[in-house]
Amino acid sequence: DAGVTQSPTHLIKTRGQQVTLRCSPKSGHDTVSWYQQALGQGPQFIFQYYEEEERQRGNFPDRFSGHQFPNYSSELNVNALLLGDSALYLCASSFLGSWVANEQFFGPGTRLTVL
Amino acid sequence: EDQVTQSPEALRLQEGESSSLNCSYTVSGLRGLFWYRQDPGKGPEFLFTLYSAGEEKEKERLKATLTKKESFLHITAPKPEDSATYLCAVQAGRNYGGATNKLIFGTGTLLAVQP
Numbered sequence: 001d002a003g004v005t006q007s008p009t010h011l012i013k014t015r016g017q018q019v020t021l022r023c024s025p026k027s028g029h030d031t032v033s034w035y036q037q038a039l040g041q042g043p044q045f046i047f048q049y050y051e052e053e054e055r056q057r058g059n060f061p062d063r064f065s066g067h068q069f070p071n072y073s074s075e076l077n078v079n080a081l082l083l084g085d086s087a088l089y090l091c092a093s094s095f096l097g098s099w100v101a102n103e104q105f106f107g108p109g110t111r112l113t114v115l
Numbered sequence: 116e117d118q119v120t121q122s123p124e125a126l127r128l129q130e131g132e133s134s135s136l137n138c139s140y141t142v143s144g145l146r147g148l149f150w151y152r153q154d155p156g157k158g159p160e161f162l163f164t165l166y167s168a169g170e171e172k173e174k175e176r177l178k179a180t181l182t183k184k185e186s187f188l189h190i191t192a193p194k195p196e197d198s199a200t201y202l203c204a205v206q207a208g209r210n211y212g213g214a215t216n217k218l219i220f221g222t223g224t225l226l227a228v229q230p
Contacts, residue, residue, distance in 0.1 A: 004158075006158075033218075041222055042220030043159070043204075045217040045218065058217065088156070102147075104161075107158050109156075
């Protein structure tokens with residue numbers, strides 16, 4: 001059973017450019033969340049997609065946008081890149097359908113470097 | 116405001132020297148507390164979910180416990196391969212809008228186990 005997969009592994013961009021990161025959830029999962037992790041910090045929630053809609057959003061500007069496809073995979077887009085956007089971007093998948101807390105399983109991440 | 120604080124920031128142990136990591140939380144309506152292990156440059160690996168005070172879970176040399184204000188991750192007779200950053204996260208409130216609630220992370224404890 002393949003876990004959560006992300007692509008690309010690494011990415012180098014320059015300020016002002018745009019980037020798209022991709023995620024495929026764990027088999028059987030229907031919800032995808034994106035997190036940003038700066039060096040030495042815990043992951044920070046960006047947003048979450050369920051049924052192809054953004055359901056929750058963290059404290060991130062509109063430069064960060066996303067999409068979920070019918071097969072539950074997801075993309076994270078970041079426009080007008082800033083130096084401060086350099087981080088490890090993590091995708092986490094979960095299954096919505098339980099009243100208890102939902103365990104989220106993470107992919108390996110995409111390391112984005114903005115020069 | 117929901118908040119998670121982990122201590123210590125870093126911990127160095129000799130192989131076989133047992134210790135505990137602390138995760139203190141302030142949250143409005145805890146749905147679940149999660150422990151993850153993260154190796155450098157990788158995504159967090161799920162370890163445990165705890166739902167209510169008094170609950171305990173074990174996996175190999177790790178044991179997680181939960182009270183109303185904090186959680187402990189006890190490491191018994193650690194080995195060098197246990198070296199990693201251990202992250203604590205909480206999921207608060209109730210599911211709404213068809214979404215699983217976001218995870219709120221602490222900054223982690225960097226554990227180094229020397230042979």
